[in-house]
Amino acid sequence: MAESCKERRAEIRKRLRVLVVKVGSNILTGADGALSGRSFSRIARQIRRLRDEGVRVVLVSSGAIAAGRERIGFGRRPLSLAQKQAAASAGQTALMGQWEKAFRRHGLGVAQILLTPSDIADRERFTNLERTVETLLSLGLVPVVNENDAVATFEIRFGDNDRLSAYVAGLVRAQCLLLLSDVDYLYTADPRIDPEARPLPCVRHVNDRTLRMAGLSRSGLGTGGMSSKVGTAQWANGWGLPVGVLKGDLPTGIFRFFEGKTGTLFDTDRSLPSNRKIWIGQFSVPQGELHLDAGAALALRSGRTSLLGRGVASLSGDFLRGETILLKDPQGTEIARGIVRKSSRAIVPGEEGLLVHRNDLVLSDPSP
Numbered sequence: 001m002a003e004s005c006k007e008r009r010a011e012i013r014k015r016l017r018v019l020v021v022k023v024g025s026n027i028l029t030g031a032d033g034a035l036s037g038r039s040f041s042r043i044a045r046q047i048r049r050l051r052d053e054g055v056r057v058v059l060v061s062s063g064a065i066a067a068g069r070e071r072i073g074f075g076r077r078p079l080s081l082a083q084k085q086a087a088a089s090a091g092q093t094a095l096m097g098q099w100e101k102a103f104r105r106h107g108l109g110v111a112q113i114l115l116t117p118s119d120i121a122d123r124e125r126f127t128n129l130e131r132t133v134e135t136l137l138s139l140g141l142v143p144v145v146n147e148n149d150a151v152a153t154f155e156i157r158f159g160d161n162d163r164l165s166a167y168v169a170g171l172v173r174a175q176c177l178l179l180l181s182d183v184d185y186l187y188t189a190d191p192r193i194d195p196e197a198r199p200l201p202c203v204r205h206v207n208d209r210t211l212r213m214a215g216l217s218r219s220g221l222g223t224g225g226m227s228s229k230v231g232t233a234q235w236a237n238g239w240g241l242p243v244g245v246l247k248g249d250l251p252t253g254i255f256r257f258f259e260g261k262t263g264t265l266f267d268t269d270r271s272l273p274s275n276r277k278i279w280i281g282q283f284s285v286p287q288g289e290l291h292l293d294a295g296a297a298l299a300l301r302s303g304r305t306s307l308l309g310r311g312v313a314s315l316s317g318d319f320l321r322g323e324t325i326l327l328k329d330p331q332g333t334e335i336a337r338g339i340v341r342k343s344s345r346a347i348v349p350g351e352e353g354l355l356v357h358r359n360d361l362v363l364s365d366p367s368p
């Protein structure tokens, strides 16, 4: 492995205070599809060690649907959405039971959190959630997060836990996200299909080529496949979060990852913003737009000024004070996102007054 990649992992490890670990369904189940204790206990042991070394860990665990299939007797046959949701509901208790047992052996308690995208998009729910997770961590518990599959619909769902885990990492402002899978690296092609595929220890800029390597295939019980891990890494790297993909059922895999001995590091040279800025820039759903004049657009791009009403030429959408809006230049290009201090009804374009404070502004990436 190139020295710089190894050094980066050591650096991330040194700065690590909060880590999010996501565990895929495949490593939590045996060949028969039933939950199998081995990975649970290996992961719990490593998390205990991390905790002893001062790292707070939030777990995102898949496996509810796999566990529910077994419980209900669905086997491996394709399921309708309603059947999957029923399986998730029945399986979630079995899944938590396994985590509870595994962590108890190491003197740690667990706490369950089930999320839907609206819990993240709404500022108040997001901050409540943040407080809850923070309290759980300071009480020494391990939060175990999963999607609330029972209520999620096709339109309103994270879709897979790779993406959910990046949201959780933003929520707790983790310095790293680890995706534990049944494969030890991102390879140049799916290693189950192409025996010539080479492992990639370090990826610096995820691009279309990287996304193509992951293809569309996925293993037995997984939902997202490697492509959802690579897509998640691309998104998370974009706002400053390094992401690792590694094999999850090894006794000391997490430590070996940070020693540079296994796994792929999707690295970024951006520094991690505050979680408020992560929320504004990535997680919130903009409710409207302010169209700026050329002077205001230029000033805003410097990233150091607040937006005053006199720089606004027009607006669109129906938004409330405290919601997120897009700020666009006269050509219609998005410059930034920010939390607005007045509702759309109270704004008169061109009129004096603070509309978005610079602390509530996040500059958007210039389009490539």
Ligand SMILES: Nc1ncnc2c1ncn2[C@@H]1O[C@H](COP(=O)(O)OP(=O)(O)O)[C@@H](O)[C@H]1O
Pocket: 023, 024, 025, 026, 027, 180, 181, 182, 183, 185, 186, 187, 188, 189, 190, 191, 192, 213, 214, 215, 217, 218, 219, 220, 221, 222, 223, 224, 225, 226, 227
């Ligand atoms: N380029 C690739 N490198 C590594 N694994 C790949 C690649 N392309 C496809 N895969 C497949 O992705 C699978 C992991 O994704 P997935 O089944 O969703 O697991 P999980 O349950 O851990 O989320 C691997 O088992 C592997 O066969």
Ligand SMILES: N[C@@H](CCC(=O)OP(=O)(O)O)C(=O)O
Pocket: 023, 024, 025, 026, 061, 062, 063, 064, 065, 066, 088, 146, 147, 149, 159, 160, 161, 162, 221, 222, 223, 224, 225
């Ligand atoms: N919420 C689902 C997990 C969906 C999912 O992303 O699964 P995986 O690809 O195994 O991480 C469950 O608990 O079964």
